[in-house]
Amino acid sequence: MVDRPKLLLSDLPLQAQPALSRILDANLDRAREGLRIVEEWCRFGLNSSELATECKQLRQEIAKWHTPELRAFRDTLGDVGTELSHPQEETRANIGQLLQANLCRVQEALRVLEEYGKLYLAEMGSAFKQMRYRAYVLETNLLGYQRQQKLLQSSLYLVTSASENLFAVVEAALEGGLTLVQYRDKTANDDVRFEVAGKLCKLCHHYEALFIVNDRVDLALAVDADGVHLGQQDMPIATARQLLGPHRIIGRSTTNPAEMQRAIAEGADYIGVGPVFATPTKAEKAATGLEYVRYAAQNANLPWFAIGGIDPSNLNDVLSAGADRIAVVRAIMQAEQPTLVTQYFISQLTRVQTLRNYRSHLPQSHA
Numbered sequence: 484m485v486d487r488p489k490l491l492l493s494d495l496p497l498q499a500q501p502a503l504s505r506i507l508d509a510n511l512d513r514a515r516e517g518l519r520i521v522e523e524w525c526r527f528g529l530n531s532s533e534l535a536t537e538c539k540q541l542r543q544e545i546a547k548w549h550t551p552e553l554r555a556f557r558d559t560l561g562d563v564g565t566e567l568s569h570p571q572e573e574t575r576a577n578i579g580q581l582l583q584a585n586l587c588r589v590q591e592a593l594r595v596l597e598e599y600g601k602l603y604l605a606e607m608g609s610a611f612k613q614m615r616y617r618a619y620v621l622e623t624n625l626l627g628y629q630r631q632q633k634l635l636q637s638s639l640y641l642v643t644s645a646s647e648n649l650f651a652v653v654e655a656a657l658e659g660g661l662t663l664v665q666y667r668d669k670t671a672n673d674d675v676r677f678e679v680a681g682k683l684c685k686l687c688h689h690y691e692a693l694f695i696v697n698d699r700v701d702l703a704l705a706v707d708a709d710g711v712h713l714g715q716q717d718m719p720i721a722t723a724r725q726l727l728g729p730h731r732i733i734g735r736s737t738t739n740p741a742e743m744q745r746a747i748a749e750g751a752d753y754i755g756v757g758p759v760f761a762t763p764t765k766a767e768k769a770a771t772g773l774e775y776v777r778y779a780a781q782n783a784n785l786p787w788f789a790i791g792g793i794d795p796s797n798l799n800d801v802l803s804a805g806a807d808r809i810a811v812v813r814a815i816m817q818a819e820q821p822t823l824v825t826q827y828f829i830s831q832l833t834r835v836q837t838l839r840n841y842r843s844h845l846p847q848s849h850a
């Protein structure tokens with residue numbers, strides 16, 4: 484038996500009853516529909532029973548307030564607002580936008596229910612205020628979960644270098660299927676960095692790729708990036724976590740097992756492993772060689788990216804040493820055809836990941 488609150492519609496002035504009921508009815512519908520749309524993605528897109536359950540519980544709680552008394556005033560034909568829609572409602576560029584739009588719709592509807600609900604029944608206002616906060620938490624958790632999932636799915640990481648064709652090259656790589664980009668510019672002024680990072684962030688999000696900022700937590704926050712990459716000389720992970728909150732990604736560079744273990748203990752979401760080979764992009768850092776890649780393959784229990792001097796000609800050596808994720812600068816930033824190089828890297832990385840995954844499911848005697 485659903486425990487329905489007792490509504491006191493008859494206590495209201497007569498002329499206000501239909502309008503108030505229609506507002507509540509329409510917004511109860513709106514909130515429930517929006518949540519259903521988000522729930523479907525949590526369930527089928529993210530396979531997250533936790534997030535899907537939260538959507539469902541919120542929906543069910545809202546449904547308790549959707550009484551026959553309220554529905555009785557529904558007058559769809561007489562609703563002057565059914566024709567009104569914003570052009571943005573007609574198109575959704577990607578899942579991120581679709582989720583954002585529907586979460587926003589849910590939060591707006593909950594706010595309307597909170598305010599008009601107070602005229603209806605005192606408890607309704609406070610009940611919907613609680614639900615509105617739950618919707619905010621849901622949004623943050625969903626965003627964080629999406630980021631971690633995307634990170635796990637990313638096998639190729641483009642770290643940018645200053646270039647006249649920066650946006651064209653990054654877009655070409657995104658066209659090739661790239662899902663993880665780091666903005667790295669060691670020399671530009673802050674005003675330039677801010678402008679470029681903001682534009683790159685938008686570009687990456689348009690392609691549903693993650694956007695990470697090198698070194699600078701403040702810049703990452705300023706442009707609403709998905710996270711930050713910190714080297715051994717950059718700020719401690721714990722401090723960055725405090726500033727960025729629990730749902731953004733923090734990466735750490737490592738060059739040896741001790742740094743790797745420390746980064747894991749400190750709560751990094753991923754690590755860089757290298758420079759594997761000597762590279763002019765990071766000339767001051769000695770190469771770790773493939774030995775450290777082998778160590779990472781055996782010991783790292785978080786996503787790790789082999790980095791440093793990797794290109795199509797030596798990719799196989801890195802993969803044979805156990806890597807299944809790589810990060811590159813020059814191989815894409817200086818490529819004549821960044822889309823093709825990206826596609827080549829991703830196809831090779833996917834091949835080894837599929838093979839290793841298959842082998843890991845074989846009985847020991849066949850592996």
Ligand SMILES: Cc1ncc(COP(=O)(O)OP(=O)(O)O)c(N)n1
Nearest residue numbers: 698712713714715736755788790810
């Ligand atoms: C994925 C990834 N790994 C390592 C690094 C290097 O970071 P850091 O040691 O801080 O050096 P700079 O990039 O800041 O010169 C990286 N950026 N990305």
Ligand SMILES: Cc1ncsc1CCOP(=O)(O)O
Nearest residue numbers: 758762764791792811812813
């Ligand atoms: C930033 C960084 N950190 C370790 S190696 C490296 C640069 C890698 O650049 P490239 O792919 O051009 O060798």
Ligand SMILES: [Mg+2]
Nearest residue numbers: 698713714717
């Ligand atoms: Mg750094």
